[in-house]
Amino acid sequence: MNRIVVVGASAAGLAAVETLRREGYEGTLTLVGDEPHLPYDRPPLSKQILASEWEEDRLWLRSAGDLVTLGLDLRLGVSATGLDVAGRNVRLADGSELPYDGLILATGVRPRRLPGEGAHVLRTLEGALTLRERLEPGRHLVVVGAGFLGAEAAAVAWRLGARVTLLEPAAVPLAHAVGEEVGRVLSRAHLDRGVRLRCGVTVTEVTEDGVRLGDGEIVEADEVLVAVGSVPNTDWLAGSGLAVGDGVVCDEYLEAAQGVYAAGDVARWYNPLFGTSMRIEHRTNAAEQGMAAARNLLNPDARKPFAPVPYFWSDQYDMRVQAYGFLRGHDEVAVVEGDLAARRFVAAYRTGDRVSGALAVGMPPKAIRLWRQAIVAGAAWGDHGRVPA
């Protein structure tokens, strides 16, 4: 293998190129990124960057020197526009062609938008800086979507003195992700601070004055942030021959076609640990999956299934939420430590007859690390969620 192309220069793509070099690959290594920046970190965008606690120079995942050491053919500020799997060739927007022996797709996701102009989204550095310039004390920010991203942005805006209204289509924010009880407890953190939370409302469009709801009501706003989920960046793969369906469809080795792997937010793969296909938009997964894809691409005779325990965290107000496992589609939630109302607790999740996840708020790390081990081991669900010794 002498020519490897990695499309996507964020966390997953960076992990892939670093792993390829670390594993001894010495051929041409091309890293393509549609943003003009060196690889940077996204979780701080809705946290430290939005809050002006960090300047952007703290976002770079590696120094320019570290990247030079990798000996990359770095193509930044140019997007990939086409893939020919049979001909093993990637086409870029500037007209160049990249023939490859091995390919890793790490093109991530983009924010879902609403009809109408003028709303903010939070995905890129520019997007975060633009919103932060507009967040002044007394200004009214309407956040559409009370998921993790929307909740984090609302918390920061509140701290900066903005008036904040969260609009959420579900009856309980995050219920689909963490369950109704936990979702309700987390959402109380908004209400405690005077952040308005309206659930069960649909936003149909962004208007000049704010947003329009399904019943026609206008909610006025100085700024609107739309945080209603993401769409995998797979449009450019149309006609490539790859299977695409809410992400690039891969097997348990992260392979989408012979010599073509995917990693990060864009990859939908079969996770044998949970026995299901999943696509994970978590920062830690991007790095782990980029590494795994690189290793499997380089070592076709010693491939390993990618079977991680997903992990994410979220900072909202004074709360740090941490979760391990695959919580979606769970059958039962049990508080196994701490106090739900005090927002210091560990909740365990059951799917079928086994422990599938755990979520902690304000608890010491060891409290949740044991649950991670239970998830790795596929431990059976004991009485009230306690793992049998």
Added chain:
Amino acid sequence: MSATNAGRAASAMSAAKVELEADKCVASGQCVVAAVQVFDQDDDGIAILLEEHPAPEHLDDVREAVAVCPAAAIRLVER
């Protein structure tokens, strides 16, 4: 020199140095999962460096920790 002593001598000569920016740490604990001999967490979850100059046999684990750290808070300086 016994095998154990030889191992210690090799550890002592390890020029690789781990750098941890604790103020960037997001308390994910991924470094502890990757390299339990080299990292721990305090009660707030913030990473603690146990071995600034890890034994050579732990360097692969540290490289894994560097790669999976979601805050890019760990560097391994190798000479």
